Amino acid sequence: MANLCELVAGTLTEISIPRSMRWIPRGMQISYLAKAATGVTATGTFPAVQEEVAQDVVVPVVVVDQGGTRVVHADITMYLTPRKPDS
Numbered sequence: 001m002a003n004l005c006e007l008v009a010g011t012l013t014e015i016s017i018p019r020s021m022r023w024i025p026r027g028m029q030i031s032y033l034a035k036a037a038t039g040v041t042a043t044g045t046f047p048a049v050q051e052e053v054a055q056d057v058v059v060p061v062v063v064v065d066q067g068g069t070r071v072v073h074a075d076i077t078m079y080l081t082p083r084k085p086d087s
Contacts, residue, residue: 001030001032001036001040001063001071001072002028002030002074004040004042004063005028005030005042005044005061005063005072005074005076006025006028006076007042008042008043008044008061009025009044009059009061009074009076009078010025012044012045012046012059013046013057013059013078013080016046016049017049017080018049018051019083020051020052020082020083021049021051021052021080021081021082021083022080022081022082022083023057023078023079023080023081024078024079025076025077025078025079026056026077026078026079027076027077028074028075028076028077029074029075030072030073030074030075031072031073031074032071032072033070033071033072033073034065034069034070034071035071036063036065036069036071036072037065038065038066038067039065039066040063040064040065040066040071041063041064041066042061042062042063042072043061043062043064044059044060044061044062045059045060046059047059049080052082053082054079054080054081054082055079055080056077056078056079056080057077057078057079057080058075058076058077058078059075059076059077059078060073060074060075060076061073061074061075061076
Protein backbone atom coordinates (compact mmCIF):
# COMPACT_ATOMS: atom_id res chain seq x y z
CA MET A 1 0.00 0.00 0.00
CA ALA A 2 2.84 2.39 0.80
CA ASN A 3 4.41 1.77 -2.62
CA LEU A 4 1.05 2.44 -4.28
CA CYS A 5 0.75 5.74 -2.40
CA GLU A 6 4.29 6.73 -3.43
CA LEU A 7 3.53 5.88 -7.06
CA VAL A 8 0.38 7.99 -7.07
CA ALA A 9 2.03 10.96 -5.34
CA GLY A 10 5.07 10.85 -7.62
CA THR A 11 3.04 10.59 -10.80
CA LEU A 12 0.69 13.34 -9.68
CA THR A 13 3.60 15.61 -8.75
CA GLU A 14 5.38 15.00 -12.06
CA ILE A 15 2.35 15.92 -14.16
CA SER A 16 1.21 18.82 -11.97
CA ILE A 17 4.27 20.99 -11.38
CA PRO A 18 5.45 23.63 -13.86
CA ARG A 19 8.20 22.52 -16.24
CA SER A 20 10.53 25.00 -14.56
CA MET A 21 10.38 22.97 -11.31
CA ARG A 22 11.77 19.63 -10.16
CA TRP A 23 10.89 17.45 -7.16
CA ILE A 24 12.13 14.81 -4.78
CA PRO A 25 10.17 12.96 -2.07
CA ARG A 26 11.08 14.14 1.41
CA GLY A 27 8.91 12.03 3.71
CA MET A 28 5.69 10.14 4.23
CA GLN A 29 3.18 9.70 7.03
CA ILE A 30 0.90 6.72 6.46
CA SER A 31 -2.10 5.39 8.37
CA TYR A 32 -3.47 1.91 7.78
CA LEU A 33 -7.18 2.31 8.51
CA ALA A 34 -8.76 -1.02 7.54
CA LYS A 35 -7.95 -4.34 5.94
CA ALA A 36 -8.49 -4.42 2.19
CA ALA A 37 -10.21 -7.64 1.17
CA THR A 38 -10.79 -6.57 -2.45
CA GLY A 39 -8.96 -4.63 -5.13
CA VAL A 40 -8.13 -1.04 -4.26
CA THR A 41 -8.06 2.38 -5.90
CA ALA A 42 -5.68 5.17 -4.89
CA THR A 43 -6.42 8.86 -5.45
CA GLY A 44 -4.19 11.83 -4.77
CA THR A 45 -4.77 15.57 -4.59
CA PHE A 46 -2.12 18.08 -5.60
CA PRO A 47 -2.22 21.57 -4.07
CA ALA A 48 -1.41 24.83 -5.82
CA VAL A 49 2.29 25.67 -5.85
CA GLN A 50 4.25 28.87 -6.29
CA GLU A 51 6.48 28.68 -9.35
CA GLU A 52 10.22 29.38 -9.01
CA VAL A 53 10.18 29.05 -5.19
CA ALA A 54 11.69 26.12 -3.25
CA GLN A 55 8.94 24.63 -1.09
CA ASP A 56 7.58 21.56 0.63
CA VAL A 57 4.26 20.34 -0.75
CA VAL A 58 2.14 17.71 0.96
CA VAL A 59 0.33 15.37 -1.43
CA PRO A 60 -2.48 13.49 0.33
CA VAL A 61 -3.29 10.03 -1.05
CA VAL A 62 -6.35 7.99 -0.10
CA VAL A 63 -6.74 4.28 -0.87
CA VAL A 64 -10.23 2.76 -0.91
CA ASP A 65 -11.39 -0.80 -1.49
CA GLN A 66 -14.11 -1.78 -3.97
CA GLY A 67 -16.77 -1.24 -1.30
CA GLY A 68 -15.64 2.36 -0.79
CA THR A 69 -13.99 1.73 2.58
CA ARG A 70 -10.93 3.93 3.21
CA VAL A 71 -8.11 1.49 3.92
CA VAL A 72 -5.07 3.81 3.83
CA HIS A 73 -4.35 7.53 4.08
CA ALA A 74 -0.88 8.87 3.33
CA ASP A 75 0.54 12.39 3.38
CA ILE A 76 3.63 12.48 1.20
CA THR A 77 5.88 15.51 1.41
CA MET A 78 7.55 16.52 -1.85
CA TYR A 79 10.36 19.06 -1.99
CA LEU A 80 10.01 21.27 -5.05
CA THR A 81 12.81 23.48 -6.35
CA PRO A 82 13.42 25.51 -9.51
CA ARG A 83 15.34 23.63 -12.20
CA LYS A 84 18.88 24.79 -12.78
CA PRO A 85 19.29 26.59 -16.11
CA ASP A 86 21.02 24.58 -18.84
CA SER A 87 24.63 25.62 -19.26
